[in-house]
Amino acid sequence: MKKLLTGNEAIARGAWEAGVKFATAYPGTPSTEILENVATYDEIVSEWAPNEKVALEAAAGASIGGIRTLCAMKHVGVNVATDPLFTFAYLGVNGGAVLVSADEPGMHSSQNEQDNRNYARHAKVCMFEPSDSQETKDMIKEAYTVSEEYDMPVLFRVTTRVCHSKSIVECQDRVEIPDKPYEKNIRKYCPLPAFAKGMQVKLADNFKRLEFYSNNSPFNYVEENVSEIGVIGSGVAYRYAKEVFGKKASYLKIGFSYPLPMEKIRDFSKGKKTLYIFEENDPIMEREIKAAGIDCIGKDMLPAMGELTPDRVRKVLLGETVPIIQPNPDMVLPRPPSLCAGCPHRGIFYDLGKRKDIMIFSDIGCYSLGLMAPYNATDAMICMGASISAGHGVQRAFDIKGDTSKKVVSVLGDSTFFHSGITSLMDVTYNKSNTLTIILDNRITGMTGHQQNPGTGYDLKGEASPELSIQAIVSACGVTNVKTIDPNNLKEVKEAINWGLETDGPAVVITRWPCVLKKLSTQDKTEFPSAFKNVCTVNVDNCIGCKKCLKSGCPALAFDIMNQKSGILKDICVGCGVCVQICPKQAIEVEVR
Amino acid sequence: METKNIVLVGVGGQGTILAAKLLTIGLMEAGYDVKMSEIHGMSQRGGSVSSLVRYGDDVQSPVIEIGSADIVVAFEKMEALRSLEYLKPSGKIIVNDTEIYPLSVIIGANTYPEGIIEEIASKANYRVMSATKMAEALGNAKVMNVILLGSVVKAMGLTDIDWEKIIRGNIKEQFVDLNIKALNAGMDAV
DSSP, rough: OOEEHHHHHHHHHHHHHTOOOEEOOOOOTTTTTTHHHHTTTTTTEEEEEHHHHHHHHHHHHHHHHHHOEEEEEEEHHHHHHHHHHHHHHHHSSSSOOOOOOOOOOOSSSSSSOTTTTHHHHTOOOOOEESSSSSHHHHHHHHHHEEETTSOEEEEEEHHHOOOOOTEEEOOOOOOOOOOOOOOOOHHHHOOOOOHHHHHHHHHHHHHHHHHHHHHHOTTEEEEEOOOEEEEEEEEEHHEEEEEGGGGGSSSEEEEESSSOOOOHHHHHHHHOOOOEEEEESOHHHHHHHHHHTOOOOSSTTSSSSSSSOOHHIIIIIIIOOOOOOOOOOGGHHHHHHHHOOOOTTTHHHHHHHHSSSEEEESSSGGGGGGSTTTOOOOOOOSSHHHHHHHHHHHHHHHHHHTSOOOOEEEEEHHHHIIIIIIHHHHOOOOOOOOOEEEEEOOSSSSTTTTTTOOTTTOOOOOOOOOOOHEEEEEEHHHHHEEEEEEEEEEHHHHHHHHHHHHHHSSSEEEEOOOOSSOOOOHHHHHOOOOTTTTEEEETTTTTTOOOOOGGOOOEEEEEETTEEEEOTTTOOOOOOOOHHHOTOOOOOOEEOO | OOOEEEEEEEEEETSSHHHHHHHHHHHTTTTOOOEEOOOOOOGGTEEEEEEEEEEEOOOOSSOTTTEEEEEEEEEEEEHHTTTTEEEEEEEEEEEOEEEEEEEHHHHSSSOSOOHHHHHHTTEEEEEEEEEEHHHHTTTGGGHHHHHHHHHHHTTTTTOOOOOOOHHHHHEEEEEHHHHHHHHHHHHHHH
């Protein structure tokens, strides 16, 4: 049966067809939909892990336990999971194990652009790289065979254009793979130095065998045309090459990309006048091919940053540009994302943005938007969980310098706190720091599109699970100054932040109100009975056109320039009431919708 | 046949993704090779969104190059202008006559540009649709996306595909009739 699937749906389908029984992940664009789709198959036990390291460890354990397992994460998530990854490579597998790394050339929704093909080399695991959904599904199935045959976890690199593009896939039935028995084997599973040395040798031997596999893999294939131009391409970059050159070049498509099929590459290069290497981001194949003494052109001409789109390639290699209709640039205003109408982060950033005596270290999530106008609140961010620990470092520097002009405020979300904020908070209390941490608990993992987490009371399959208390964890981390507040109440927000800043020692403020886009659970409806049931209106007689309400940055507000009055778009207003509290003339009213 | 390129653009929440989904399923069932690419993630928070649909005998790239779209359908006026560079000089742009203010306009730092339609008219083969008003007349502003889908289907000569079947198979039962009406209204309007 043919279906139009995204790459992420194809990964899920492939895992199901391959007999996978356990899957785990932490959400992150562009990987999130992999586990959401895996979870639709009853035969696969599917879980959200609190972070990527935990996910990969659980996957490694399930593999050791004797079943086929899948683990998925975004490119920066693999950084978090590298500790288990490097040693899992030594142990090898029992049931087949595949780790999907969803890379983001172009950084559409990420803080950096990193090429995780480097990890295959660094951690010593083999790698597949599909270029569309059919290949994705086929390669996932092959990856399990390779994982078990060569006794190693397989790294599976996809990119945004593979994850979020749809193409036609021929679907097949699931094959039930017999479970492997678990047998105690400390030489395989306990990497003490004495045993790890043996594991290292075994791994090197398996790589020797994989070189043969790579040279003979059906996923590394040649398409000869009558041409002196040769293209060696992997991932979606191969598709772009075919788009640009068509039949004017011959191709060596690399689908199994580590170790590279060097013999096949050498044969292919013979008789080619020009050999181009098409790969997105780092010149990894190029370096290895050049090191093998084969002359080729890669990043000396093609861009090493951003997506390698066909138009960029066409311009660089063929000198071709197409005529383009250019609009008057002054008439096209930027349209960056913004906090939604009714977003529970609004009140916090409205308040924080007004303060001059704080340095705000933010985290990764929707609240990253607190750096933008009109709040202009945030000072810095690095990665998941860093708001608290990097914030502690900044506070230390201020203390050491004797600079008391600013105090550090760390801001992060509920899911981020569970991900890696907890250990950071331990650092703050254990080392007697003096920062204010604000945990924005919106009852869901918001930015990635509403995934459950340990604080929401539900699991990936939508079944009830124990709800972990952020306040109890904060207390257990040694914080004695902790408050939970309603973030839509600006007076409460202001008082809590004042209290936190005046506190001598670590303080934590937890806000608790659901994300406006969340599908509310029964428990949410009980706890937040008034949530999103109201609507605000402007009484134009009282509005003096001072525009103070616009400082809330709410997309439901619109200013009527002709009449110099504020207005509210009823379709998107949910009556959170933040603007009502800002208005100095009581010109905005809330009513039940 | 040469690969055809359709670009759907709008603002997060306008339903471009559903329109693109119906379009691609229809094209697949008609026997074309199809690829579709989207960028989503932060865009749900009111940013610009685009769906790129390509179909033909053998489609390679999932993305559409600038200057190569046969048709651009803009669900919002300013997004039409932003996506104009996708359009082939011989292509056609369909513009929904709806304004959604970006944050800079909401907070009063900018004003929404005037004369967008005139700017497009001076540079490209275009068609203005009042799809939002048409959708409201049908009783649900949300079906604006399927009205615009209807206009693309007509403009690209894809009316032979059984779109009613595609809608029945992919939309909740209680909204099927409304969406079929919307699709027909869109086809009749161009």
